[in-house]
Amino acid sequence: xxxxxxxxxxxxxxxxxxxxxxxxxxxxxxxxxxxxxxxxxxxxxxxxxxxxxxxxxxxxxxxxxxxxxxxxxxxxxxxxxxxxxxxxxxxxxxxxxxxxxxxxxxxxxxxxxxxxxxxxxxxxxxxxxxxxxxxxxxxxxxxxxxxxxxxxxxxxxxxxxxxxxxxxxxxxxxxxxxxxxxxxxxxxxxxxxxxxxxxxxxxxxxxxxxxxxxxxxxxxxxxxxxxxxxxxxx
Amino acid sequence: xxxxxxxxxxxxxxxxxxxxxxxxxxxxxxxxxxxxxxxxxxxxxxxxxxxxxxxxxxxxxxxxxxxxxxxxxxxxxxxxxxxxxxxxxxxxxxxxxxxxxxxxxxxxxxxxxxxxxxxxxxxxxxxxxxxxxxxxxxxxxxxxxxxxxxxxxxxxxxxxxxxxxxxxxxxxxxxxxxxxxxxxxxxxxxxxxxxxxxxxxxxxxxxxxxxxxxxxxxxxxxxxxxxxxxxxxx
DNA sequence: CCGGCTTTGTGAAATCGTGCACAACCGATC
DNA sequence: GATCGGTTGTGCACGATTTCACAAAGCCGG
Numbered sequence: 255x256x257x258x259x260x261x262x263x264x265x266x267x268x269x270x271x272x273x274x275x276x277x278x279x280x281x282x283x284x285x286x287x288x289x290x291x292x293x294x295x296x297x298x299x300x301x302x303x304x305x306x307x308x309x310x311x312x313x314x315x316x317x318x319x320x321x322x323x324x325x326x327x328x329x330x331x332x333x334x335x336x337x338x339x340x341x342x343x344x345x346x347x348x349x350x351x352x353x354x355x356x357x358x359x360x361x362x363x364x365x366x367x368x369x370x371x372x373x374x375x376x377x378x379x380x381x382x383x384x385x386x387x388x389x390x391x392x393x394x395x396x397x398x399x400x401x402x403x404x405x406x407x408x409x410x411x412x413x414x415x416x417x418x419x420x421x422x423x424x425x426x427x428x429x430x431x432x433x434x435x436x437x438x439x440x441x442x443x444x445x446x447x448x449x450x451x452x453x454x455x456x457x458x459x460x461x462x463x464x465x466x467x468x469x470x471x472x473x474x475x476x477x478x479x480x481x482x483x484x485x486x487x488x
Numbered sequence: 489x490x491x492x493x494x495x496x497x498x499x500x501x502x503x504x505x506x507x508x509x510x511x512x513x514x515x516x517x518x519x520x521x522x523x524x525x526x527x528x529x530x531x532x533x534x535x536x537x538x539x540x541x542x543x544x545x546x547x548x549x550x551x552x553x554x555x556x557x558x559x560x561x562x563x564x565x566x567x568x569x570x571x572x573x574x575x576x577x578x579x580x581x582x583x584x585x586x587x588x589x590x591x592x593x594x595x596x597x598x599x600x601x602x603x604x605x606x607x608x609x610x611x612x613x614x615x616x617x618x619x620x621x622x623x624x625x626x627x628x629x630x631x632x633x634x635x636x637x638x639x640x641x642x643x644x645x646x647x648x649x650x651x652x653x654x655x656x657x658x659x660x661x662x663x664x665x666x667x668x669x670x671x672x673x674x675x676x677x678x679x680x681x682x683x684x685x686x687x688x689x690x691x692x693x694x695x696x697x698x699x700x701x702x703x704x705x706x707x708x709x710x711x712x713x714x715x716x717x718x719x720x721x722x
Numbered sequence: 723c724c725g726g727c728t729t730t731g732t733g734a735a736a737t738c739g740t741g742c743a744c745a746a747c748c749g750a751t752c
Numbered sequence: 753g754a755t756c757g758g759t760t761g762t763g764c765a766c767g768a769t770t771t772c773a774c775a776a777a778g779c780c781g782g
Binding site: 262264269270271273276277278289298299300335336338351352354355356359361362365366367401406429431432436438440451452455457458459460464465474 | 498578599686694697
């Protein structure tokens, strides 16, 4: 009766760290490491050991006191909890600079997110092939999404087109969106949205730089900024 | 002592939102909007109005009760607080797929972060020009950084090379790093690090997708997702 | 089987971030 | 110069997250 699986609610902050643990554990396993303590994992992940233990405890009691965690088993458990037991094809909206780079980035497909389609409004781009996928017109988005049963969309358009892209994605049936455009997008309740904004990240660093130079004398307080910011959903 | 300025410590969560407010205010100002209430700004930014007011209150009391905020003045204040009163040239390490896309992305320079240099270890790439900047060898990093007085570095290398890139950047005098590689990097105390990991973002979305489909029924069956159910992220 | 050493899992305290509610205040109007 | 509608700035309560600290538990050598 231990199959109380995904009923548990995992804190968002923990969900954001699990992928990091997963990558580290996978790398270590490939290196031949079979067991690891929360202390070691914390060291690799750059976080507090107690946090690692608490995070992992949301998955269940999979460690062994006095010993640590079985790496292979933990990899499996994290993958299951994150829903990574199968691939999640994604559709990219926008075949410009960024869209092409994303499509060509192997780290995508390698980690279980193959590019299932790319669309753009520019007729000049339609038909060309990037990252092994043929660019189709935005108007065909619904067919692309439904034909390949895609539920994750990536917005790689200019800011001005982002809301339209989001509307199109939602209309096509996508339920999770990763937005690279420098614009806040509105989506219906129940759609998950992640945001990656280069300018915002740089501006945060600029703040720290500026603060460093302003506090040129009496400030012992200098450290790293926070983890990646999370986008909101309705 | 009027320099009560940057003595204030602004919460990291607020720092992460100020760039969003800044972009919105700038866009609105260009549209001819001269005044805005916290309610309106909150609407654009997709956050709570009280949060907007509290965030802005860290800058000082720059609003007018019964009226709202003067857009132009607020833009100025946010820019000052974030240290955006001058450009911050950045150096990109890694001229591969991503590095080239970043260099070619105008949203970089447009927002005050011109690409001041690109370096790579691959001799085949050295000498080529991307985004109007000539690629130089990693060994010349220090000259690039010091010659243009650069304090922000961007890591766009494969994961395996990220720590070396970070060490090289720190060695060259960079004090803030934006890391796009899927690796946790170690830096000396006092160096700021921002992270953007596409795989992590997608895996977070996968978690929400998986959760959505699992919530659709009891426990075993797993198939047709699609049904917008509960709002996941926050 | 026992005592010593190690490491997990987790209450509880500390810290951080959010949102409500409302007094203080502004500008306009009469 | 008093009243009124509108909006800021903020005290406070609450919820989320982090960290501490330690009992419970596994392993091992004797």
